[in-house]
Amino acid sequence: MTTSKRRSFREPSLLTKILLQLAAIGILITVLFPIIWVFSVSLSPLNLIRPDGLNLIPKDATLEAYLQVIERPTGNPVSFIELAFNSMKIAGGTALASVALGVLAAYPLSRLAFRGRTFIMLVILGVLMLPAVATLAPLFVTLNGIRLELPILGTFNLRNSQLGVGIAIVSGSLPFAIWNLKGYLDTIPRELEEAAAVDGASQVRIFRSIVLPLALPAIAVTGFLGFISGWTEFYYSWMFLTQPRDFTLAMALSAMTGTYASAIPWPLVSAFSIMLTLPPAIVYLLSQRFITGGLAVGSVKG
Amino acid sequence: MSISTRINRRSLTPYMFIAPAMIVMAIVTIYPLIFQFWMSFTDYGLANLRQGAPAPDWVGLENYVKILTSELSIPNYSFLRLFLYNIFWALSNVTIHIILGVAIALLLNHPGLKLKRLYRALYVLPVLIPPIVVATTWRNLFNQDAGAINMLLALVGQVFRIPPETFSIDWLRQVEDPISFIPLPLSYYAMLIANIWLGWPLNAVVATGALQAIPKDLYEAAEIDGAGKWASFKTITLTYLRPAMVPFAIYGFVVTFNLFSLAYFMSSGGPFGRTELLVTQAYRLVNERQLYAVGAAFAVVLFVILLTISLITNRISKATARYDDF
Structure with a gap:
């Protein structure tokens, strides 16, 4: 039985x-x-x-x-390429800035003992708990009070610019990048670094030639996540930007479904949705192997 | 403590590494948060925004009192309704996500199922789609005239000879509640369906990972001991699932609690603001109403709520962590 x-x-x-x-x-x-x-x-x-x-x-x-969609998706005289270029600038710039600053900050938080470490970690953790909309009012008001005069870009209100939107995005994405990268560094075995320290390598040297290469998958993932959220960022760009030449993809999609309220041009909206979704989805599918593979496990034995 | 950390205890190197990020964070994150706290006690509005405009007046706790007693001069605003709905929205979603996620993970883990890898790869497709596109797509699907859901229902209705006009349902704007004794609008159910579609796949991924970690001989041992299928599910499967699923459920609760996209782009908070969440209300206060000071106070209230939630969930995860001490 x-x-x-x-x-x-x-x-x-x-x-x-x-x-x-x-x-x-x-x-x-x-x-x-x-x-x-x-x-x-x-x-x-x-x-x-x-x-x-x-x-x-x-x-x-x-x-x-x-x-x-390619020619002129909304009522404004902007093409899809221009919208995509704007989103790309914001997403790429903010992802790069937060990962570069983030990995530098994550290294001492994960590896070195120094005064103020616990306090900094608590502050970052507290900030991470806030959803992006929670800092909307102060960022809007503060950036609105700043007029910049730059050599090439001319005079502009920082709030009504892609730079301003980028600054607002970094305010949330930097703490996330630090936390994420620190979490990854914590999982990398320290043997290599300790051996290098015994051999007399400086912290800068250890960071550059051991930690940075090992952290590459995490840097790629954090950068990718930052890029994705910047690519479809809505809260700040919708609130800050007023000139059509600055508009982003998410703003255009929202404008298409909002302004026409009763008669939404669904074929247009659908085509736009697909063209908005494909680039990051393709990048994800192509890099999936790289992202999950190449972890630090093998390097200690070898 | 490792060698490398001990050597550098007095060195300035850590500060050199961390300084750039901390300076940027101090300016773009911490300063705005402090400024926000100050703003929340003033009447900062559109009039104070212009260059050289007068400074806002100090109003003390007025903004907080108005928010909590629902006396803001905006339509359809009730703090208690907003808060209770928000909690219920997150709880109902996460409960269904977990149950479906575990059930589908069990299916994907069954030895009799072929093409497992294909299903696993295709099931997570919703996760790759940006939230704004997901919300817009479901708004289209539930559209009264152009939506696929009504067409699908009409198609099924044909089999039972129900006239297709019956299925001209205005899912996202219908005012009457579909179930008379449950005070939830129809758009809640539509958004629930959309968010189930979006939410279960990641739960299934986490549950699949936990299921694969269960030693197979445990089931065989239980069977030899005469345990039935239900008994071994309860004692073996659930025991192994719990430590993986509880933290993920907590994470899912916080994400769903703050899920901006569906409430903003799919239902626009309607009908009559009844599917509004705290985050979308916060956004509208600043963006549509230009009530900057009230928005700031609202954000502080939101922060306190989220802090309370994370303190509670911390206790839950500590209490449940004991189960895997075996």
Whole structure:
């Protein structure tokens, strides 16, 4: 009796297998349905009011929504490329700044003993608890009071500029980067660094030639996460920016669904959504192996 | 303490490394937070924003009193409703996420299932989509005329000979509650469905990781001892899942509690602000109403709430951590 029971434990019946497969496919349909729907709507003609049903490829399928998005997605005279370039500038700049400053700060917080360390960690932890919207009012008011005169960019209000938006984003992304990188450094074995210290290497040298290379996967992940959140950043850019030439992708998407309120141009919105989503998703899928692999485990034995 | 840390106890090197980040943080993070605290006791508004405008007046606790007693002069504002709804929103979502995540992880871990890797890869696709796109997509799906949900329901209804006009449901704006004795608008249920779609996959990933760490012979031993399927699920599976799922549930609770995207882009807080969350209300106070001082005070209140939540969740995770001491 025990043997037959054990066999049933290891080798499920055909009926069980079919039911399991059906359940998995059913779940897959619910996961993919919204994605396929957006794809289908994006291929519909621009003047569509009501889709004629649940078709994968709609009747009169056309790429005109994509062409319109590339040329001029909103009422403002800005193309998709210009919007994407603005988002890229903000996302890239803030990701770079917070990772560069973050890894420098994470190293002593993870490895060195110094006065004030606990206090700094508590402050960072406290700041991390705040959602981004929580510092909106003071940042808006403060940056609004600053007029900058720069050689190339001319005179401008810091609040109404991409630089201002970048500063506001860094206010939240820097503490996150420090915390994330510190957490990763804590998991790297210290043997290599201790050996280097015994050999008389300076802290700067140890940081540059041991810690930095080992932390590369974490730097990449933190930078990528920072880039993603900057790429679709909404709170600050929507609040700060008023000139159409500064607008970002998320602002355009929000404007498309907001201003038309009752008659939203869904094919346009869907095409825009897909073009907004694809770049970071492709980067993620391509770099997945690099991100999860290449950890510090092997380096101690070798 | 390791060698490297001991050697450098008196050195200035740590400060050299940390100084750039600390200077930047002091200016762009800490100073605004202190300024915010000061602002919250004033009547800072649009009039104080212009260059050379007069300084705002000190009003003491007035902003806080108005926020907590729901006397702000904006439509559909009630602090208690906002707060209770926000807690319920996070709790109901996370509960469903965890149950579904564990159930689907069990399915993905079953020896009889083929193509496991394919399912695992495809199930996490929602996580790759930016929140603003997720919210916009679900707003489209639940749209009264152009949405797929109503079309899908009409299609299913045809089988039972229900006329398609029945399914012209205004999911996100309908004022009457769908279940008369539960005071939640229809848009709550629509947002719940959207957030379930978004939320369970990561829970399933975490649960799958925990399930794979369970030694297989434990189940066989339990079976030999005559334990039924339910008994071994309760004693073995749940015991191993708990230490992984509890911290993730807490994380999920905080994320869902502050989930801006759905409440802002999908339902716009409607109908009548009933699906507004604390974070979206905070944003509207500053962005739409230009009540900078009130917004600052609201952010301080939000901070106190989040601090309280994290103190409570800390105790929960400490209390549950004991279970894995076996």
